[in-house]
Amino acid sequence: MTVRVLTGITPSGTPHLGNYVGAIRPAIAASRDPETESFYFLADYHALIKVQDPTRVQRSTLEIAATWLACGLDPERVWFYRQSDIPEIPELTWILACVASKGLLNRAHAYKAAQDRNREAGEDEDAGITAGLFMYPVLMAADILLFKADRVPVGRDQVQHLEMARDIAQRFNHLYGPHFVLPQEVIDERVATLPGLDGRKMSKSYDNTIPLFAPPAQLRRLIMSIVTDSRPPGEPKPTEGSGVFEIYRAFATPEETEVMRRAFAEGIAWGDAKQALFERVEEEIGPLRERYEALIAQPHLIEEQLREGARRVREKYATPFLRELREAVGLRALDKTVVAVRQPSKPKGSRPMFKQYREADGRFYFKLVEGDRTLLVSKGFDSPREAGERIAALKRDGFSAADTTVALSEGVEIETVHQALARLREE
Ligand code: TRP
Secondary structure, three states: OOEEEEEEEOOOOOOEHHHHHHHHHHHHHHOOOOOEEEEEEEOHHHHHHHOOOHHHHHHHHHHHHHHHHHOOOOOOOOEEEEHHHOOHHHHHHHHHHOOOOHHHHHOOHHHHHHHHHHHHOOOOOOOOOOHHHHHHHHHHHHHHHOOOOOEEEOOHHHHHHHHHHHHHHHHHHHHHOOOOOOOEEEOOOOOOOOEOOOOOEOOHHHOOOOEOOOOHHHHHHHHHOOOOOOOOOOOOOOOOOOHHHHHHHHHOOHHHHHHHHHHHHOOOOHHHHHHHHHHHHHHHHHHHHHHHHHHHOOHHHHHHHHHHHHHHHHHHHHHHHHHHHHHHHOOOOOOOOOOOOOOOOOOOOOOEEEEEEEOOOOOEEEEEEEOOEEEEEEOOEOOHHHHHHHHHHHHHHOOOOOOOOEEEOOOOOHHHHHHHHHHHHHO
């Protein structure tokens, strides 16, 4: 069975060598795996959350699309499309918003960080925070769930969003039947983080980047400006901690890297090492830059490709699946048979309930039990009030695997907990 792998790319900012080595190059290599069905899309609705300058949104979308195509993404073998060309995504976003718990979204790191900044600045905690930022995880869940993705490669900062997507999918499945596949994040631990001009991780926020498609003269100038120590030519240089060496290694073969390692040991001059680095990077990037420039000069070709990608992926997946989901939630043609609604009868005796207790350590605990099974056990709280508040929050917002105050008992499926909490809520 082929595995579905889905990658979302937010079109904001100009890609740099770090993005290329850490994300673009490995993702494109992975797209060639015959065992996978790959989805790559430009998350331009997500970009609107950050960028409210229309020309920048448009320009970034063009640049990022051209970058991925120039680097070898093949729209004939992967699904390549633009989020805003798939009306099923915002439609699904609403349907999911109606099952996602607000409490879950309240706990999103990005939203909480924005609130923390406001509080520190003495402002109202929601000052300047849009509902779009708050809803970001729901939109992302729709991106993923609409295509039944099994795997989603992401950075560490996105793991919580995947947990939320699973949580939302489970709630939906519980309410309406098993329509969604639960996606799994894939974090590539080897992902190279490239050092930037100043030796820290190459990142836009440090302003130490080398743009991926800088013209050769600028590329050379930037490489020449990489910070080094002051060892003179002839003095051996450690490769450890050398940005020049690290970037070289990210582009070179193992053999070439060995040759460079020896040159360092033999005291190669920094200027010569940097010249070699420039030449090695240019050897790989030069042909890509040429393709990139040709693509950027013909935006209509990219536009056509994206539209065609969206048309095909909608026809094959998005449109029929959304039809199924609308049916599932009751957005149905009125002339179809209306089925009487029956309440499922609840078996007596095995009602889920929370039990609070105190342990020998003097702290306050609770557990969620159903019949003679224990589903959840809490950590110790300092007061019964705190434990009670946590119970109330669980009843209200549901349980997430990311929750550190309660633990799933061994052998218990998270789905069982969702169902038990849903039953408690109905009572
Ligand atoms: N939030 C992701 C990021 O900033 C981009 C993204 C949007 C995404 N939708 C997605 C990634 C769906 C994976 C799956 O990197």
